[in-house]
Amino acid sequence: MLAPLLARPPIDYGEAVDDMAVIVTGVSGSGKTTIGKLLAARMGWRFGDADDFHSPENIAKLSHGHPLTDEDRDPWLDAIGDWLDARHSEDVSLVLACSGLKRKYRERLRAGRPQVRLVYLHGSRQVIATRLAQRHGHYMKAHMLEGQIADLEEPGPDEPVVTVDVATTPQQIVAEIQTALDLPTPPAP
Numbered sequence: 001m002l003a004p005l006l007a008r009p010p011i012d013y014g015e016a017v018d019d020m021a022v023i024v025t026g027v028s029g030s031g032k033t034t035i036g037k038l039l040a041a042r043m044g045w046r047f048g049d050a051d052d053f054h055s056p057e058n059i060a061k062l063s064h065g066h067p068l069t070d071e072d073r074d075p076w077l078d079a080i081g082d083w084l085d086a087r088h089s090e091d092v093s094l095v096l097a098c099s100g101l102k103r104k105y106r107e108r109l110r111a112g113r114p115q116v117r118l119v120y121l122h123g124s125r126q127v128i129a130t131r132l133a134q135r136h137g138h139y140m141k142a143h144m145l146e147g148q149i150a151d152l153e154e155p156g157p158d159e160p161v162v163t164v165d166v167a168t169t170p171q172q173i174v175a176e177i178q179t180a181l182d183l184p185t186p187p188a189p
Contacts, residue, residue: 025100050098
């Protein structure tokens, strides 16, 4: 059984591109990195984690349990955008794990980038909290989930975003994303 793709009309992405950048979004603990790495491996694409683009100041702030402001995120979003543009200029397809909590962040990452496809990993508060409680060694702590949920602006019906429920296995979620984005299943090696 595939993960339930939440009901939405088909997405028109406009012009076709040779490369694709799939940005997997959601709150911390939704599985962005796990799903992103699995999708990238399955497609033979490059994987990137938006956490790697945070400044040392942002990481210190998060490590001490302080949420980031929009101003904190501005240089981070610029760095991510530069990375997306550089990969696009190389015709490199990729998957990026990125929280994308607010609509304006998603719009900023998509603006002028026809190769970008957004996937939102939706999960119940209980499922996400359980996952965060089991995670160790990450600077994003379980108690910060409430702040992320407060900041989260779930994609509206007018946003070109594939929304997938995370209540199933990573393999099922990736298969659902492949189907929703009409990604070919690469032949087994």
